[in-house]
Amino acid sequence: MARGGEKRGRPAPHLSRVLGPMHIWALGVGIVLVGEFMGWNFGIAKGGTLGILIACWVIGILFICLVMLSTEMGSVIPEAGGQYAMAKYLLGPLASFNVGLMLVFEYVMLEAADALVIGELLRTLNPEIQVLPYVLLVLLALTYLNYRGVRVTLSFNAVITIVAFLTIFVLFFAARAHGPGVGPFQLAQHSSGLPFGWIGILGALQFAIWFYLGIEGTALAAEECRSTGRALPVGAIAGVATLLIGATLTWYVASGLLDAARLGRSVYPLYDAANATGIKFVIAALFAGTLLACLASANGCITDASRAWYSMSRDTLIPRAFSALHPKYKTPYRAILFLLPIAPAFGFTGLLDQVITFSILSALLVYLLTGFMMVRFRRMYPLGSIRRGYTAPAHPVPAIVLILLAAATLIGMYFGYWVNVVAGLAFYLAASVWFTLRRERHVDAAAFLARGAGEWPRPRGY
Amino acid sequence: MSGWAILNWLAWAGCAVFAVLLTIDFVRVERGRKGSDDEPEGGA
Numbered sequence: 001m002a003r004g005g006e007k008r009g010r011p012a013p014h015l016s017r018v019l020g021p022m023h024i025w026a027l028g029v030g031i032v033l034v035g036e037f038m039g040w041n042f043g044i045a046k047g048g049t050l051g052i053l054i055a056c057w058v059i060g061i062l063f064i065c066l067v068m069l070s071t072e073m074g075s076v077i078p079e080a081g082g083q084y085a086m087a088k089y090l091l092g093p094l095a096s097f098n099v100g101l102m103l104v105f106e107y108v109m110l111e112a113a114d115a116l117v118i119g120e121l122l123r124t125l126n127p128e129i130q131v132l133p134y135v136l137l138v139l140l141a142l143t144y145l146n147y148r149g150v151r152v153t154l155s156f157n158a159v160i161t162i163v164a165f166l167t168i169f170v171l172f173f174a175a176r177a178h179g180p181g182v183g184p185f186q187l188a189q190h191s192s193g194l195p196f197g198w199i200g201i202l203g204a205l206q207f208a209i210w211f212y213l214g215i216e217g218t219a220l221a222a223e224e225c226r227s228t229g230r231a232l233p234v235g236a237i238a239g240v241a242t243l244l245i246g247a248t249l250t251w252y253v254a255s256g257l258l259d260a261a262r263l264g265r266s267v268y269p270l271y272d273a274a275n276a277t278g279i280k281f282v283i284a285a286l287f288a289g290t291l292l293a294c295l296a297s298a299n300g301c302i303t304d305a306s307r308a309w310y311s312m313s314r315d316t317l318i319p320r321a322f323s324a325l326h327p328k329y330k331t332p333y334r335a336i337l338f339l340l341p342i343a344p345a346f347g348f349t350g351l352l353d354q355v356i357t358f359s360i361l362s363a364l365l366v367y368l369l370t371g372f373m374m375v376r377f378r379r380m381y382p383l384g385s386i387r388r389g390y391t392a393p394a395h396p397v398p399a400i401v402l403i404l405l406a407a408a409t410l411i412g413m414y415f416g417y418w419v420n421v422v423a424g425l426a427f428y429l430a431a432s433v434w435f436t437l438r439r440e441r442h443v444d445a446a447a448f449l450a451r452g453a454g455e456w457p458r459p460r461g462y
Numbered sequence: 463m464s465g466w467a468i469l470n471w472l473a474w475a476g477c478a479v480f481a482v483l484l485t486i487d488f489v490r491v492e493r494g495r496k497g498s499d500d501e502p503e504g505g506a
Binding site for chain 2: 126128129130133134136137140141143144147324326327333337
């Protein structure tokens with residue numbers, strides 16, 4: 001590891017501290033809400049209608065644990081990077097390089113999946129529509145928004161996320177009001193129950209994760225919060241509560257309006273459920289809702305991926321060129337532009353399930369490491385040794401639950417997509433070998449730990 | 463030319479507009495940065 005190299009004398013430019021709890025909520029829910037509109041329903045084919053519901057609750061527990069742990073650690077580390085920044089201080093350069101890379105791919109692959117769904121959705125309007133220019137237009141416009149500033153980006157996200165969320169309620173109430181004779185939601189007739197028993201629930205876990213995947217991205221904006229200790233926990237926990245309500249309502253509405261066989265294959269289940277009602281304004285609302293949810297998700301993914309890439313560069317884990325900030329907008333503009341072509345490149349392979357699987361695998365690996373980081377964090381800094389914005393209760397129970405559930409989801413994923421799991425792990429192994437052999441010697445020790453060294457006391461046993 | 467075909471062309475035009483806006487600003491910032499090579503990069 002190299003030493004020195006920091007340029008002294010002038011204060012370095014930094015990201016703007018302009019975000020409040022509402023922006024954090026918009027970032028977290030905006031990224032994830034698209035999971036209500038697509039993806040989760042493939043779990044019905046694996047575990048049945050009841051299997052996906054139980055899997056949804058189990059994964060909800062995983063995410064509550066994850067948000068509690070991330071919020072405690074994130075409230076102490078006021079830096080962009082979320083889990084990446086935590087890995088930096090708790091696990092060292094190689095682990096933080098991997099966590100940073102996993103976060104970047106989690107969000108870039110999610111953005112690619114959003115682009116794919118936007119294309120599929122537009123194609124339903126008219127066969128004359130060319131998908132490519134609209135998808136590129138969306139990605140360029142969102143990149144431009146991110147380039148111009150984080151506050152305007154996340155304020156926009158808040159508006160479109162709220163509208164998209166409300167369309168789920170529109171479907172619920174409109175279907176109740178106009179449903180056919182015996183009742184609008186025919187759960188008993190449409191349900192496939194638990195066709196494969198408890199093992200089916202294990203298989204459905206990887207799709208249930210789609211209801212919440214990416215909520216941890218709230219921590220990536222820690223450095224840009226006006227008050228990190230308040231904005232992060234309030235925004236993130238309100239986000240999880242919103243998603244729990246949204247996930248339950250989505251399951252109820254979609255499972256009640258579509259039979260299990262059709263729902264298990266749908267690319268956009270809520271839009272198809274709206275079509276099943278036959279009510280024009282509901283169909284239009286859910287078309288708009290699906291589109292806005294994809295936009296909000298892609299927008300948040302650009303924000304989060306660029307912050308993770310920026311942080312890795314600033315800490316010299318990758319070349320420092322990407323840590324440049326825009327002199328006027330205070331955004332990591334080089335990182336934003338560098339990552340722009342990756343999402344459409346993967347998106348236009350057309351392989352939605354492959355893209356989603358790589359995103360989920362990357363996320364699960366981060367969740368596993370987060371559990372281990374929390375155990376290490378509490379050992380290094382017991383309660384009272386450092387000022388926390390939030391303290392997770394009942395430690396180490398949440399960390400153990402998180403590790404067990406993430407491991408169970410990985411095992412379930414291995415049954416269905418073992419080639420993808422092995423290929424993904426091989427990719428991160430190859431990246432680790434490259435980092436150890438070629439990059440680690442360029443890491444600037446002073447730059448890597450300079451920020452935390454001044455703010456944190458020495459850990460216990462140091 | 464049908465309405466959908468016109469919309470397709472408008473979408474391509476929108477792509478070009480955003481690409482040009484991003485390129486112009488990026489080039490302007492990079493040229494300004496060259497003039498102050500000792501400027502430190504990100505970090506507080």
